[in-house]
Amino acid sequence: MPETNIPEPLRVGVVGLGFAGETHLKNYLLQPGVEAVALAGKEEDKLRLLGETYRVPNLYGNWEDLVARDDLDIVSVCTPNHLHAPIAIAALESGKHVLCEKPLARSGAEAESIATAARNARRVLQVAFNHRERGDVRVLKHYIENGDLGRVYHVKASWMRRRGIPGMGTWFTSKEMAGGGPLIDLGVHVLDLALYLLGEPEVYTVSAATYAELGPAGRGGRTELSDLAKIPVGTAYEVEDLATAFMRLEGGATLLLEASWAVHGSAGDDFGLTLYGTEGGAEVRVRNYNWEDTLRIFTDVAGVPAEVSPQLTRGEGHLAVVRDFLNTVRNGDPYGEHGQEGLVRARLIDACYASALEGREVSLSDQTEEQAV
Numbered sequence: 001m002p003e004t005n006i007p008e009p010l011r012v013g014v015v016g017l018g019f020a021g022e023t024h025l026k027n028y029l030l031q032p033g034v035e036a037v038a039l040a041g042k043e044e045d046k047l048r049l050l051g052e053t054y055r056v057p058n059l060y061g062n063w064e065d066l067v068a069r070d071d072l073d074i075v076s077v078c079t080p081n082h083l084h085a086p087i088a089i090a091a092l093e094s095g096k097h098v099l100c101e102k103p104l105a106r107s108g109a110e111a112e113s114i115a116t117a118a119r120n121a122r123r124v125l126q127v128a129f130n131h132r133e134r135g136d137v138r139v140l141k142h143y144i145e146n147g148d149l150g151r152v153y154h155v156k157a158s159w160m161r162r163r164g165i166p167g168m169g170t171w172f173t174s175k176e177m178a179g180g181g182p183l184i185d186l187g188v189h190v191l192d193l194a195l196y197l198l199g200e201p202e203v204y205t206v207s208a209a210t211y212a213e214l215g216p217a218g219r220g221g222r223t224e225l226s227d228l229a230k231i232p233v234g235t236a237y238e239v240e241d242l243a244t245a246f247m248r249l250e251g252g253a254t255l256l257l258e259a260s261w262a263v264h265g266s267a268g269d270d271f272g273l274t275l276y277g278t279e280g281g282a283e284v285r286v287r288n289y290n291w292e293d294t295l296r297i298f299t300d301v302a303g304v305p306a307e308v309s310p311q312l313t314r315g316e317g318h319l320a321v322v323r324d325f326l327n328t329v330r331n332g333d334p335y336g337e338h339g340q341e342g343l344v345r346a347r348l349i350d351a352c353y354a355s356a357l358e359g360r361e362v363s364l365s366d367q368t369e370e371q372a373v
């Protein structure tokens, strides 16, 4: 049942000035019926620059001052992960709708508290899983929904970087602030893609391992070898640099997940998925964020194996995420269970870290029961 008193234009506040914050801001301004009213972030020069560039009249150094405004309809949360829950909950409890960057939170428990706040406040909560809106993923989603792969029984999902630790010594490499390393940062995207493409199957068990071999030695950052000496000695690196997980899904399917910020693998940034189905297969392989020629469909033509390379577009990314979120705010069910997919991903990532720590397979039903105790 759509809410009847949706104001126009919708008044938006964005918290965070990094890639995520600017991307949200830009994409709101490309939509009709939206006014960017407030922006918050710690970097004073960047705050002023973005404020001028995007004509945002109210600028704040702290998120609390932005969320305290009583004239905002929407808050976008684009901060380090440890601030997702406090900002999202405060915004929801004061009646704003929330678009939160991935991951929804550092843990399943935190994600649950955000989803509960959305339910109690009857406000929309969505998580920005922008890679669903890539051109290759859109084509593959339609192909799978058409039944052309048959029953998909095994998926490999990975995001690997040769030397791509973001912000060595910043919030990204702090366990407390980020909640984890490449698994929660990059793995969450490809885990999301796999579950989304498979139609949200339940995950029964997880067996995972994590490694921290290069990061703690100051290796694997986005720095040239000659710059390594410039990384401060003792820079905290508290998270994994490689994670791998094997998941058993309902219906007998399996999912192999791998995520790394730094490994001795092929150079650059490489993410994608491989899907094996009873009637066909598919592979998305994205090298350094390219979008052309990234999808292969494996099928039989006249009884012989064939590969199809569909003609692709770049896709819309955050533009579609923001548009879909605004549509839900305007027309969605205020009594709906919002943010559930973000919550499911957070619980699965918890299970991966628990499995890696304990060195054993973890059942998702046990995990949920333990959290409920």
Ligand SMILES: NC(=O)c1ccc[n+]([C@@H]2O[C@H](COP(=O)([O-])OP(=O)(O)OC[C@H]3O[C@@H](n4cnc5c(N)ncnc54)[C@H](O)[C@@H]3O)[C@@H](O)[C@H]2O)c1
Pocket: 015, 016, 017, 018, 019, 020, 021, 040, 041, 042, 043, 061, 062, 063, 064, 077, 078, 079, 080, 081, 083, 101, 102, 103, 128, 129, 130, 185
């Ligand atoms: N979906 C994507 O493709 C994508 C890409 C990059 C980042 N992200 C996500 O977006 C979030 C931010 O990542 P980023 O790379 O933009 O980080 P960043 O470090 O570049 O930016 C974080 C921003 O948060 C602000 N901030 C920190 N504490 C604050 C406070 N108390 N009050 C107000 N502002 C505060 C900082 O000043 C900074 O502007 C993360 O959760 C990350 O996982 C998503």
